[in-house]
Amino acid sequence: MTAPPETSPDPRTEQMKITVSKNGPYIVTGGVPLTTEEICVDDEGYCRSWKETKTYPLRQQYALCRCGHSKNRPFCDGTHAQIRFDGTEAGDREPFLEGAEITRGPSLTLADNKHLCIHAGFCHRAAGIWNLVKFSDSAARETAIEEACDCPTGRLVVYDNATGEAIGQDLEKSIAVIEDPDDGEYGPLWVRGGIPVISADGTPYEVRQRVTLCQCGRSKNRPFCDGSHTG
Ligand code: FES
Known part of the structure; x- marks a missing residue:
């Protein structure tokens, strides 16, 4: 990663x-x-x-x-x-990844640097991004990606386990x-x-x-x- x-x-x-x-x-x-x-x-x-x-x-x-x-x-x-x-x-x-907690799921890995949070509130929908990345269905994967990409601060970054690449880095x-x-x-x-x-x-x-x-x-x-x- x-x-x-x-x-x-x-x-x-x-x-x-x-x-x-x-x-x-x-x-x-x-x-x-x-x-x-x-x-x-x-x-x-x-x-x-x-x-x-x-x-x-x-x-x-x-x-x-x-x-x-x-x-x-x-x-x-x-x-x-x-x-x-x-x-x-x-x-x-501190570089983003050095302060991030890592949650590895079946198809996505979440890096979460809490220090950057401003409580914009995009990450709580459905089961919340921390649970969504642990699920294996495609709907949960898509919602987790949406929640990470809508977070304005960059606190939440999801990586595709198949490629190791961060998703949504082309703004x-x-x-x-x-x-x-x-x-x-x-x-x-x-x-x-x-x-x-x-x-x-x-x-x-x-x-x-x-x-x-x-x-x-x-x-x-x-x-x-x-x-x-x-x-
Ligand atoms: S703390 Fe000043 S704009 Fe958020």
Whole structure:
């Protein structure tokens, strides 16, 4: 079993990256598509899918709020300087697989790094992904794959036992602002497709297909979301 791979280099997307600025916004470069998405819930109350609610005009470079106080959300309006935002990064740099618990089933293996959880809630449907990967029927396999792929944080990665390859590692490079306005909930940023995230001190974080970055300013795992925006 290997770490989820980076996507193969594509000249159209190679320049894309996100740089964390010291006590300031995320600087996004390379023309990364930006949308807003909401979680859709099924009749039984389970998180089931994503709905795109807004597409922003494509820009080569832009700054996204990291302090949670911009009046031009999701973009930075400079408020971080007025409120003296302390954006100190405490993000865990442990590689994904080193912190993951492994559950091996008949056709899938689940790697679960709990440290990344933000309680998005996609993993509880049916019997829950931890049980689903132990079942041998194809319906359970498909549901387990859906649940892993809908998890925005990348906490859950499923591997095909037949190939040893991680499934669902071919996302387009893009950023989605996760919002639930009915609950007054804003954030985090769902970064997809293996866009490099660079610390304010210049150190790159591990590149992963799915990453959630804090946009409320309250995470104790900055720059990553830790679910504090719901508290
Ligand atoms: S957006 Fe800040 S903790 Fe989730």
